Amino acid sequence: GAGVSQSPSNKVTEKGKDVELRCDPISGHTALYWYRQSLGQGLEFLIYFQGNSAPDKSGLPSDRFSAERTGGSVSTLTIQRTQQEDSAVYLCASSLVGTGSYNSPLHFGNGTRLTVT
């Protein structure tokens, strides 16, 4: 497909387990973002990848959270030892970065709804 794809769409896990969330960005988009959205709330920035630059990890809430972007394309967000407060929708977005890149809009996937029981 032409859009941002996230998998799984829903994930239920037990407290203390590790989870991996996947994001396939739009082909050719060099910027990739992860956001978290709690019920009825706005988006909380987590991490930002841009090309080959070091990622901006300033939004990661704890060292249990990490993310990788392999080959400048697919990204995986990993949450270790999940806690109930990690329950949220995790949204991935990508954008085309180039000249005047700061004007590029974000294209979002439909998110992964994570429930920690």
Add this chain to the structure above:
Amino acid sequence: SQQGEEDPQALSIQEGENATMNCSYKTSINNLQWYRQNSGRGLVHLILIRSNEREKHSGRLRVTLDTSKKSSSLLITASRAADTASYFCATRNSGNTPLVFGKGTRLSVIA
């Protein structure tokens, strides 16, 4: 970190009426963007206004930006039931910083 704050948090109007949502932010920006989110879906980009622009139109959407007041408004004219969604403003203060979102306005358009 800077963040847009939308106002009101929730808005309910009749079909055909105009809907106005406001966004305030804290620091200087490069551009401001508005996004829409239908329930259970990702966000969809609606319109971007640069810091040197004051007004922009796209179909039934009209966005204004007042950098002196650090505020923006989104006007949806002749609203439809299909406009029911949450609307978010997002700001970016330089090319390589992440886009920061507000908490959104939940718009309900009643047929």
